[in-house]
Amino acid sequence: QKEVEQDPGPLSVPEGAIVSLNCTYSNSAFQYFMWYRQYSRKGPELLMYTYSSGNKEDGRFTAQVDKSSKYISLFIRDSQPSDSATYLCAMSETSGTYKYIFGTGTRLKVLA
Amino acid sequence: NAGVTQTPKFQVLKTGQSMTLQCAQDMNHEYMSWYRQDPGMGLRLIHYSVGAGITDQGEVPNGYNVSRSTTEDFPLRLLSAAPSQTSVYFCASSYLGQGNSPLHFGNGTRLTVT
Numbered sequence: 001q002k003e004v005e006q007d008p009g010p011l012s013v014p015e016g017a018i019v020s021l022n023c024t025y026s027n028s029a030f031q032y033f034m035w036y037r038q039y040s041r042k043g044p045e046l047l048m049y050t051y052s053s054g055n056k057e058d059g060r061f062t063a064q065v066d067k068s069s070k071y072i073s074l075f076i077r078d079s080q081p082s083d084s085a086t087y088l089c090a091m092s093e094t095s096g097t098y099k100y101i102f103g104t105g106t107r108l109k110v111l112a
Numbered sequence: 113n114a115g116v117t118q119t120p121k122f123q124v125l126k127t128g129q130s131m132t133l134q135c136a137q138d139m140n141h142e143y144m145s146w147y148r149q150d151p152g153m154g155l156r157l158i159h160y161s162v163g164a165g166i167t168d169q170g171e172v173p174n175g176y177n178v179s180r181s182t183t184e185d186f187p188l189r190l191l192s193a194a195p196s197q198t199s200v201y202f203c204a205s206s207y208l209g210q211g212n213s214p215l216h217f218g219n220g221t222r223l224t225v226t
């Protein structure tokens with residue numbers, strides 16, 4: 001079993017829809033949670049970074065962490081065609097381990 | 113601010129050839145790392161460094177060498193290329209300190225080994 005599981009999609013939604021992207025994980029030592037957006041032929045770009053449990057909002061993006069369920073989510077409100085990309089979740093343990101584990105990514109397509 | 117810069121963007125090698133992938137960052141990050149990205153496999157760590165003169169192996173280090181002589185640069189060397197090393201390679205960096213800072217990525221080098 002992989003440490004981090006992420007549905008590869010593809011996920012197609014109409015413009016303006018609310019998008020929900022999710023990852024599950026098995027390692028209870030993960031404390032830091034990240035979401036990256038990756039456009040085709042580009043490097044991953046950091047979207048959200050959270051520590052421990054709770055919610056974090058940045059514009060149209062909201063990240064949620066539920067450590068009791070080992071489940072993290074990224075919500076995109078009012079989705080736009082420019083949001084079409086692959087979204088990667090990533091996690092790391094406590095400070096000093098230098099170990100980041102990535103999900104395989106979910107491909108999202110927002111239809112105009 | 114350039115961030116993380118990788119060169120070349122594309123490379124084709126024949127089996128057995130060697131080459132160096134370059135990575136430079138201008139953010140004064142102590143931590144630098146190399147990943148490879150393959151379909152269905154996600155990003156896998158090859159090697160990483162926590163400062164000049166300090167390197168360590170990641171998940172898939174075989175066939176690759178690294179060195180870190182300066183804070184800014186972290187080259188990745190393929191010693192004798194194999195078709196299994198066909199992949200997209202990303203360099204990433206971050207600050208070290210309290211808590212694990214998020215990684216900042218370059219735009220990758222697409223390598224094909226024939």
